[in-house]
Amino acid sequence: MVILDGKKVSNDIKNEIAAEVKKMKAKGEKVPHLAAIIVGNDGASLTYVASKVKACERVGFESTMIRMSNTTSEIELLDKIDELNNNPDIDGFIIQLPLPKQIDTQKVLMAVDPDKDVDGFHPMNFGKMALDMSTFIPATPFGILELLDRYNVETKGKHTVVIGRSHIVGRPMSILMGRKGFPGNSTVTVTHSHTKNITQITSQADIIISALGVPNFLKAEMVKDDAVIIDVGITRVADENSPKGYVITGDVDFENVSKKASFITPVPGGVGPMTIAMLLKNTLLARELRH
Numbered sequence: 001m002v003i004l005d006g007k008k009v010s011n012d013i014k015n016e017i018a019a020e021v022k023k024m025k026a027k028g029e030k031v032p033h034l035a036a037i038i039v040g041n042d043g044a045s046l047t048y049v050a051s052k053v054k055a056c057e058r059v060g061f062e063s064t065m066i067r068m069s070n071t072t073s074e075i076e077l078l079d080k081i082d083e084l085n086n087n088p089d090i091d092g093f094i095i096q097l098p099l100p101k102q103i104d105t106q107k108v109l110m111a112v113d114p115d116k117d118v119d120g121f122h123p124m125n126f127g128k129m130a131l132d133m134s135t136f137i138p139a140t141p142f143g144i145l146e147l148l149d150r151y152n153v154e155t156k157g158k159h160t161v162v163i164g165r166s167h168i169v170g171r172p173m174s175i176l177m178g179r180k181g182f183p184g185n186s187t188v189t190v191t192h193s194h195t196k197n198i199t200q201i202t203s204q205a206d207i208i209i210s211a212l213g214v215p216n217f218l219k220a221e222m223v224k225d226d227a228v229i230i231d232v233g234i235t236r237v238a239d240e241n242s243p244k245g246y247v248i249t250g251d252v253d254f255e256n257v258s259k260k261a262s263f264i265t266p267v268p269g270g271v272g273p274m275t276i277a278m279l280l281k282n283t284l285l286a287r288e289l290r291h
């Protein structure tokens, strides 16, 4: 069994990006600038945005974090997005999800200039992705593709089962795994909360990508021997013995599933760090497309 080490690969990618930025600086070019809007005080979201800012510093990007209160109205957020769309200094920006209830997420994501949409969530970019056109691929699915690529995991002709159909991971992942090329050329089944007899489906899968957010959902008996297991779950489970008061838990019962898997991502240290690295890659692309 091989561990798909997202921490290591994401560090490699950051080093590669830092080398690109060094070249830009040597040529006197402006370095990429990422902005992130965070609305509210959700602890996990604040951690992720702080990691994005830190990653920008590490590779030499400029970054701007914009904090807005939990009671921010949709109009106020749309005004901020308009400001960033029109700010020539910003190459790309993201709105950290989830958003508070009073805000229509889809409406907000549609307001982002597609050329600055480094999350790849705008319908224009999502459509381009589905049509095999060059665009920003959402960071988590992009990170999974990169991990499969760097570890040379065969996907052609394989049966991939995606668990979950979220707009951020499950839906784009199912499209990308079925695309022509590598990684891709896979036969994809998407499962979700209304899927009946899920074990019958997962136990036939060569590759399982679980993005459900239910800790330890995927058990060893649901997986066939030598399957490739990608765990996108990152649930904070209360644990009084841990210094933070919680432990990050994936969708996969790692201890038992890893005994059957050929490749598997750990949690933490698998898909999560890749998400941040691929956001940096998208920001570099945005910078290149704009200049």
Ligand SMILES: Nc1nc2c(c(=O)[nH]1)N[C@@H](CN(C=O)c1ccc(C(=O)N[C@@H](CCC(=O)O)C(=O)O)cc1)CN2
Residues within 6 Å of the ligand: 044, 047, 048, 049, 051, 094, 095, 096, 097, 098, 119, 139, 140, 168, 234, 248, 267, 268, 269, 270, 271, 272, 273, 274, 275, 276
């Ligand atoms: N606008 C966006 N919102 C959200 C996205 C996104 O891609 N764009 N994805 C997730 C959260 N996310 C990035 O934003 C993210 C999640 C997890 C990690 C990560 O590195 N996880 C670590 C554990 C970190 C911890 O201690 O909590 C790991 O798995 O090793 C990075 C980014 C939802 N929102």
